[in-house]
Amino acid sequence: MTHPGLGPAVTEMGPADDSPVTVALDLDHVLPRRVAWWAAEDPGRPFLAEVTGRAVSYGETWTAVRRWVAWFDELGIRAGDRVVSMLPASIDAVVLWLAAGCRGALEVPVDPALRGAFLRHVLVDAGARVCLVRPEFADLVAGSGVPHLQVVVVDREECPADAFLPAPDPQLPEPVDPACVIYTSGTTGMPKGVVISWAQMSATIGRIPRGWLSERDCVYDYHPMFHVTGRTPLLSMSDVGGRVLLRERFSASAFLDDVRAGVCTSTTAQVSLVLSTPEREDDADSPLRVVFSGGGRGVALDVEFAKRFGTHVLQSYGSTEMGFPLVLRTPPPDLEHRWVGRPRPGYEVRVVGTEGQDVPDGTVGELWVRPPSRELMLLEYLNQPEATAAATAGGWYRTGDALVRHANGHFVFVDRLRDTIRRHGENISSTAVEAVVAADPAVAECAVFAVPDAVAGQAVGLAVVPPPDGCDPAALHRRLVDQLPRHALPAYVFVVDVLPRTPTHKIRKALLAESLDPSTAWRPEAF
DSSP states (O other), X not given: OOOGGGOSOOOSSSTTOOOHHHHHTOGGGSHHHHHHHHHHHOTTSEEEEETTSOEEEHHHHHHHHHHHHHHHHHHTOOTTOEEEEEOOSSHHHHHHHHHHHHHXXXXXXXXXXXXXXXXXXXXXXXXXXXXXXXXXGHHHHHTTOOTTOEEEEOOSSOOGGGGSOOOSOOOOOOTTSEEEEXXXXXXXXXXXXXXXXXXXXXTTTTSSOGGGOOTTOEEEXXXXXXXXXXXXXXXXXXXXXXXXXXXXXXXXXXXXXXHHHTTOOEEEEEHHHHHTSOOOTTTTOSSOOEEEEESOOOHHHHHHHHHHHTOEEEEEEEETTTEEEEEESSOOSOOSSOEEEEEOTTOEEEEEOTTSOBOOTTOOEEEEXXXXXXXXXXXXXXXXXXXXXXXXXXXXXXEEEEEEEOTTSOEEEEEEGGGEEEETTEEEEHHHHHHHHHTSTTOSEEEEEEEEETTTEEEEEEEEEOOTTOXXXXXXXXXXXXXXXXXXXXXXXXEOSOOOBOTTSOBOHHHHHHHSOGGGSBOOSOO
């Protein structure tokens, strides 16, 4: 499917794609440098806006960056320092990032949903002396129990940097310099800080072919700044002199209204959540031309979204550590698989078995990725040299994800590798089983995880949070017999009150496996 506003039909990788490494290692595409260039070339060109109505041009953005650099000097922030931030998607958040880069400091955005040990771990691990926050997060950080951390409030209406004269043109970062630290979600342990270079950030340019975008484009960005996705629109739009519209928090009901009001032509959409809103006759009447699908639910929903909203939908595969090495421009006819595309130019990919050997097409294995330049993947895990070495040995990043390469050259995402259960040589996707179980009326929430088995290697464990009227494990299992392959049927069913989660709401399956006693589970008589 193509959209009439995209110009020449481009399906897979072709002439519209520039080499990611060429752009990434180009000094002129380091984000602070790019903004400074537009500020000099066309200072009145619109750049950033918030749905609240606040807006700044490229020139005003660069002036604000220089004010922040002067303010950082007053705060004692020096080159090499780390600066923790808790600012939602906003003009201030963008300016803070750019100013830190120009000061030679390293921004560490932190999820304000973190609590307790998770929050303390990140704040201590970051090693920052200053934390810049919105007023509503000041008490959270101050009460974290982390000593010697100065909490500085950045109000929405009046920023302390506004009182400073712009600093002289600062020294600008280079592609190989670190740009920020993004912490992983900590699904299986405490979060790790991923140090990302400006080059890796610039490599996100071209996921949407550069020929598809121009100065007339605007990206709708409601993603938090502690995720890479919240930052990537700044790169693609500064590449062409386009705009970015920022919203602090996602709202499915406000999605289309925001897009129309801001004349937004692109976004990364929470496809399933937007599709859940009531249909309107004018859904397809919007400026949206091209959308990245967010949420990883598969291309069938993407096709439905494209039809309903009259836009072209792309998929991609990526991670904080690696960026986005795979992109899907047009889905294959089989919409049941979670297609994530083909490698972008310059990226090498392997699907590797348990012994480190390449596996044939059609076989599940771990995806390994080698970028065209070392700087295009994580520089390091902060304070964890051994974890860095293990993840990047030989220049290959071990993704920890199970994928399949098909003969057509496209890749299918199967699951997180640690969420793939291997029973009698069969790989079972916990996500696929969970999707079936969750649809049962006797299930409010569920999680599928591996239970050690002396004969099979691993067995399927199922933890179920029942609805108010309860859940009969035997009756549930009988219904699943008709919906799952025999090898994927749960051998253990646990009825629990709650599922343990990380502060970012991901289920802690490792904790489930450790805490649940198999002898207390319901088990089928014959299995």
